[in-house]
Amino acid sequence: MHHRTKRRTLRALTALLAATALYAGAAQAAGYPERPINLIVSYGPGGGTDLVARMMAPFLQKYLGGDARIVVLNRPGAGGAIGFTELARAQPDGYTIGFINTPNLLTIPIERKSGFSWQSYDLLGNLIDDPGAFTVLQDSPLKTLSDLSAYARQNPGKATVGTTGTGSDDHLAMLRFERASGTTLSHIPYKGAGEVRGALAGGEITTGAINVGEALQYQKGGTPLRFLGQMGKARAAELPDVPTFKEQGYDVELASLRGLAAPKGLPEAVRAKLVDAVKRTVDDPGFQAKARDMYAPLRYLPPAAYAQELAAGEAEFRKLWQAAPWLDK
Known part of the structure; x- marks a missing residue:
């Protein structure tokens, strides 16, 4: 076979294969x-x-x-x-x-x-x-992040924070807060925010590290949660009265x-x-x-x-x- 003809045949074959692949892909997507x-x-x-x-x-x-x-x-x-x-x-x-x-x-x-x-x-x-947030039960004596850090200082090992697991956003938020406040908190990991909410409602933990959206939903569902602060860049439209961590003097954004x-x-x-x-x-x-x-x-x-x-x-x-x-x- 002549080189040029061979090249042409090869080109035609390549085009045919590409078209077939395209068609197979399109057929797959169509179905x-x-x-x-x-x-x-x-x-x-x-x-x-x-x-x-x-x-x-x-x-x-x-x-x-x-x-x-x-x-x-x-x-x-x-x-x-x-x-x-x-x-x-x-x-x-x-x-x-x-x-x-x-x-x-x-x-x-x-x-x-x-x-x-x-x-x-x-x-x-x-x-x-x-955004991440720290929440407590409505009747908790803790009202602000400085209350939490003072409590942690006065009661070593007692300031427990529930999170959705090691290395989760909640856990990292807790570690960042520890560094920013110079305190030590006790980490209690759970399998999900639903479990953290249950532990908080049952009085098993002092603080729940629960994201804003989840906490608002639990509030709406009847869990009496109160925010100590949230970790967004600015105040959330849904939470105009809840100050950010930064506003409270803790450089934590997550x-x-x-x-x-x-x-x-x-x-x-x-x-x-x-x-x-x-x-x-x-x-x-x-x-x-x-x-x-x-x-x-x-x-x-x-x-x-x-x-x-x-x-x-x-x-x-x-x-x-x-x-x-x-x-x-």
Whole structure:
């Protein structure tokens, strides 16, 4: 065969293969989803992520179209590592997606060997940005963060703080507060915010490190919680009377990003369909109204901006780990 003819044949073959692959991908996306999609939540039922996942599922189903049905699977434990690992190892076919939560997603791979990093996923978009907070029961004598730090000084080992696990945003918030206040608090880890709320309501712990949105929801549900302070950059619209940690003289700022991701390597057309469905869900006025009712502070980030934010967060936590490792002694 002549060289030129050989080249032409090769070119035609390459084009045919590319077209076939494209067609297969498009066919896959056109038919997608053809069976239920599992949505992994790495925390227990009743926590902020779980409640948002269940509220969001019908919207995501609507925008994915076809036979979309979303099944929420709770995989709690190890500060989120069990669920994050399962999500990272799942088939990248669009039938397993999940919530990824900072800072746990970023801190766990820094503190111990783990089966994931934030780069193990195809990011689909961030939905929520929920500041950390310290809460007590309404009848607690503690009214401010300085009350808490004075109490911790006077009662060594008695100032207990419930969190959603070692290396969680709540735990890091507690450690940052210890450093900023020069006090020592006793860390009590739980499997999710729902358990922390229960422990606080039952009088088992002095303080609950519970994110703003979750705490507001528990208040609405009848748990008599009071805020000592919240860790946003500024006061929250929902909490105009609650001062930030910074306003109270403690340089602590921390929030939890909660977004959707899939195992890395999704077919491009399936990825595009999921990213689009997430964006349309966040833009839906019905979804926004429900998020407001649940006190879920929305902050949409498309995949590229989300990746930037995760990379910056990871760099910050690496610095923090070198300065002061946060594993429990």
